[in-house]
Amino acid sequence: MSKLFQATTMIGMKLANRFVRSATWEGLAADDGTCTPELKARYVELAKGGVGLIITSHTYVRRDGMGSPRQLGLSDDTFIPGLREMTDAIHRHNGRVAVELSHAGILSNPKVTGLTPVVLSKVDGYAGSEGRVMTAEDIQAMIEAFAQAARRAKEAGFDAIQIHGAHGFLINQFLSPAFNKRTDAYGGVIANRTAAVLEILAKMKSYVGNDFPILIKMNSEDLMDGGLTVDESLQAARMLQAAGIGAIELSGGTVVTGDHCRKDIDSEDQEAYWRKAAKAFKEKLTVPVILVGGIRSLPLAEKLYEEGYADYFSMSRPFIREPGLVARWAAGDRRKATCLSDNLCRGPLMAGGGIYCVVEKQQEQKG
Ligand SMILES: Cc1cc2nc3c(=O)[nH]c(=O)nc-3n(C[C@H](O)[C@H](O)[C@H](O)COP(=O)(O)O)c2cc1C
Numbered sequence: 001m002s003k004l005f006q007a008t009t010m011i012g013m014k015l016a017n018r019f020v021r022s023a024t025w026e027g028l029a030a031d032d033g034t035c036t037p038e039l040k041a042r043y044v045e046l047a048k049g050g051v052g053l054i055i056t057s058h059t060y061v062r063r064d065g066m067g068s069p070r071q072l073g074l075s076d077d078t079f080i081p082g083l084r085e086m087t088d089a090i091h092r093h094n095g096r097v098a099v100e101l102s103h104a105g106i107l108s109n110p111k112v113t114g115l116t117p118v119v120l121s122k123v124d125g126y127a128g129s130e131g132r133v134m135t136a137e138d139i140q141a142m143i144e145a146f147a148q149a150a151r152r153a154k155e156a157g158f159d160a161i162q163i164h165g166a167h168g169f170l171i172n173q174f175l176s177p178a179f180n181k182r183t184d185a186y187g188g189v190i191a192n193r194t195a196a197v198l199e200i201l202a203k204m205k206s207y208v209g210n211d212f213p214i215l216i217k218m219n220s221e222d223l224m225d226g227g228l229t230v231d232e233s234l235q236a237a238r239m240l241q242a243a244g245i246g247a248i249e250l251s252g253g254t255v256v257t258g259d260h261c262r263k264d265i266d267s268e269d270q271e272a273y274w275r276k277a278a279k280a281f282k283e284k285l286t287v288p289v290i291l292v293g294g295i296r297s298l299p300l301a302e303k304l305y306e307e308g309y310a311d312y313f314s315m316s317r318p319f320i321r322e323p324g325l326v327a328r329w330a331a332g333d334r335r336k337a338t339c340l341s342d343n344l345c346r347g348p349l350m351a352g353g354g355i356y357c358v359v360e361k362q363q364e365q366k367g
């Protein structure tokens, strides 16, 4: 049997295999951010489908940091009981689940929140630019908000926490010189730009304990003018590793350019599009590396594992179309994921209808 389907332990978590559902905003939470029965059912479907580790959608630590409508929240203790029902249901089906904790910063959507965004620096052309530039006290309050959300996540029964440090969201904004123009202790050289997330990690640990698994999803590079480079991202990763981060999920690009979610992946060469950076991370780090971005073929994932590109393989769009993909592969049907990577599923999502595979629906309608 493929090594990818053997049970494994990541940061003390026993996982059934090396496949991860990457964080995916489903647009199925209630307007107040609570978990709905429909959303819970989607997670149960992923657990039944054999995903080793499920990562939730981006989940706001403070309501002013919402980036999307109908997004999950964990900004106060009232969210805990609903999420406890969700994690219990996932565990009943032998699944494991991490919550992705997030604040959108300059990408916060004031039309959704009705609140003034907080930003690190003003950068023209972004929704949140009309917002308020954070003071040092605001940054301390933000660190506390992330850490309190981590405490709630543990109380709600999550197996792990993932800090959202990718795709242009607040933690990526701290790391990225394209967004972070600050001249105080949180801006400038990469050590300063990493300071806030290091403080978040330390404070989270003080609330959930040193042994509780904390991961980060981060950009290998931003692929935008003046953005984070692979070299600086690796420097930040080394500091995070020294501070006790448990694993790194490696992505890249931003929601602004769409590079994080590439279209038209028609060959194995186009798959796993952050693989080169992943190899560099694997060579320089000891923490597990989870590779995301365009993974569609089982033989390629196996090859990348054998050749030391990554320890775990994470997918988003393939599981929208096929929540049972891992079970299908494990049962011996090794054909590639049927997702066409055309991003058509974003249409109904943006229109407020929740996520589903548009291609699948069109095929069903044709009969
Ligand atoms: C509909 C949709 C929603 C997404 N929501 C999130 C999110 O909430 N948090 C996140 O870190 N990434 C999010 N992503 C990015 C994915 O996790 C992943 O990094 C990207 O889609 C590339 O992986 P894939 O080729 O397997 O889809 C989203 C992607 C899609 C298509």
Ligand code: SF4
Pocket (backbone or CB within 6 Å): 317, 318, 320, 321, 338, 339, 340, 341, 342, 343, 344, 345, 346, 356, 357, 358, 359, 360
């Ligand atoms: S609409 Fe379906 S096929 Fe297209 S990207 Fe989304 S999940 Fe994949």
